[in-house]
Amino acid sequence: MNESAVKRIAVFTSGGDAPGMNAALRAVVRTASHYNIDCYGVREGYNGLINNDFTRMGPRSVKNIITEGGTILKSARSLEFKNKAGRQKAYENCVSHGIDGMVCIGGDGTFKGAKIFYEEFGIKVVGVPGTIDNDIFGTDNTIGYDTALNTAMEAIDKIRDTATSHNRVFFVEVMGRDAGFIALNSGLATGAIDILIPEKKDSIEDLFATFERAEKAGKSSSIVVVAEGEKLGSIYDIAKATQQGFPDYDIRVAVLGHIQRGGSPSCADRVLASRLGHGAVVGLMEGRTNVMAGLKSNKLVYTPIEDAVKKHNDIDQHLLKISEILAI
Ligand code: F6P
Numbered sequence: 001m002n003e004s005a006v007k008r009i010a011v012f013t014s015g016g017d018a019p020g021m022n023a024a025l026r027a028v029v030r031t032a033s034h035y036n037i038d039c040y041g042v043r044e045g046y047n048g049l050i051n052n053d054f055t056r057m058g059p060r061s062v063k064n065i066i067t068e069g070g071t072i073l074k075s076a077r078s079l080e081f082k083n084k085a086g087r088q089k090a091y092e093n094c095v096s097h098g099i100d101g102m103v104c105i106g107g108d109g110t111f112k113g114a115k116i117f118y119e120e121f122g123i124k125v126v127g128v129p130g131t132i133d134n135d136i137f138g139t140d141n142t143i144g145y146d147t148a149l150n151t152a153m154e155a156i157d158k159i160r161d162t163a164t165s166h167n168r169v170f171f172v173e174v175m176g177r178d179a180g181f182i183a184l185n186s187g188l189a190t191g192a193i194d195i196l197i198p199e200k201k202d203s204i205e206d207l208f209a210t211f212e213r214a215e216k217a218g219k220s221s222s223i224v225v226v227a228e229g230e231k232l233g234s235i236y237d238i239a240k241a242t243q244q245g246f247p248d249y250d251i252r253v254a255v256l257g258h259i260q261r262g263g264s265p266s267c268a269d270r271v272l273a274s275r276l277g278h279g280a281v282v283g284l285m286e287g288r289t290n291v292m293a294g295l296k297s298n299k300l301v302y303t304p305i306e307d308a309v310k311k312h313n314d315i316d317q318h319l320l321k322i323s324e325i326l327a328i
Contacts, residue, residue, distance in 0.1 A: 008100055009028075009103060013074070022265075024277040025062060031282065044073070067264050111305045111308055126291055128277060132260055136294075138296070143276065149185050151260050151262075152256055171235050171254070173227075175260045180195070192223045
């Protein structure tokens with residue numbers, strides 16, 4: 001490799017934590033060490049840049065963390081970094097540590113911050129997509145998504161036991177503020193009779209028609225998976241409307257919430273995180289900046305951060321169709 005374009009980098013995790021962030025951090029620190037690049041970990045995302053919370057990291061600082069959920073660097077959504085004065089402080093702290101490159105591990109809020117910071121101050125930055133929501137363009141999967149999907153699937157399987165035993169209808173909410181990837185895939189994997197996601201136009205009439213079809217087919221219990229960001233209304237409103245439409249149904253609501261963000265990362269997430277963390281450092285060394293490292297069709301690709309946050313991976317409509325066909 002030619003001489004590296006960076007000599008001393010900072011790495012941090014920001015936004016909602018995701019399983020595999022630690023594996024990505026480990027990959028960044030060890031890749032940097034392998035190529036003789038100094039590496040500083042910054043605690044609590046952009047807040048740590050502002051508050052000068054930098055720690056020198058080496059291969060032993062990341063021992064045994066590949067198995068751990070959460071992030072040892074901690075994470076935050078920084079309000080102060082949204083102001084120029086906060087970013088100015090962050091820049092001064094980077095300068096005082098001699099930082100010439102940054103790896104930021106997080107989701108779209110993290111990347112928006114990285115882009116503006118690069119444009120204002122010129123410190124090279126490469127993003128690593130870490131969020132359970134899978135709502136980042138430029139990578140087939142984000143780090144944490146696979147683990148969260150499996151957590152949701154296991155939880156819904158358990159709910160299924162009760163639904164079947166009591167002939168109940170369950171509405172189960174999964175995470176995804178703006179995106180239905182977790183809902184669609186966990187719904188398909190658990191045989192949900194309907195999947196409500198923000199990317200498709202749902203109606204209460206269509207939902208009722210699905211219940212009627214299920215009844216005719218002899219189903220005595222059902223699960224409907226609802227994405228957190230569903231536009232039809234809150235899961236409680238939808239359940240209430242269903243109870244009014246079908247007074248005989250024994251309906252329950254379960255909101256899975258933050259259990260989806262925790263836990264030891266799956267094998268797929270550990271491998272993805274390792275490849276992207278390594279790819280981010282190599283990208284910086286090659287002089288890349290304002291890009292995100294992602295994996296598309298099993299190949300490492302760099303996508304401009306602007307595209308990563310503005311564009312969207314489309315929901316696979318065919319998967320929705322398959323889930324409809326298979327559920328009843
Ligand atoms: O990490 C993304 C996400 O899981 C969203 O799906 C959800 O809306 C959000 O985080 C909740 O985050 P918090 O509770 O940290 O504000």
